[in-house]
Amino acid sequence: MTTVIENINSYFLDMYGRYENIDEEVRNMVKSFYDPKVEERGIQKGIEKGMEEGIEKGKIEVARNLLKMEMDLLAIMQATGLSKEDIEKIQKC
Numbered sequence: 090m091t092t093v094i095e096n097i098n099s100y101f102l103d104m105y106g107r108y109e110n111i112d113e114e115v116r117n118m119v120k121s122f123y124d125p126k127v128e129e130r131g132i133q134k135g136i137e138k139g140m141e142e143g144i145e146k147g148k149i150e151v152a153r154n155l156l157k158m159e160m161d162l163l164a165i166m167q168a169t170g171l172s173k174e175d176i177e178k179i180q181k182c
Contacts (some may be wrong), residue, residue: 152179 096133096152097118148169155165 149175149179152176156180 116158148171152165152169152171152175155168158175160168162176165171166173169176171179
């Protein structure tokens with residue numbers, strides 16, 4: 090991160106006095122470092138991904154429990170939404 094700041098500082102020093110819209114460019118660069126909307130979208134994506142992973146783990150756990158109860162493969166597929174291949178992989182573990 091220090092190198093990035095040094096490079097930006099060097100760039101601005103080189104451009105000082107030669108560039109009319111330096112203030113606007115600085116604002117845009119700083120905004121690109123931290124944009125609350127970008128952060129919010131990242132958090133939302135993280136939450137969604139976590140939920141998807143949690144649901145998938147839950148399906149696997151349900152399938153394991155139903156396999157222990159020696160439930161029919163088709164019934165497990167219907168209950169969990171997992172494929173036959175996925176359930177067979179779980180059986181092997």
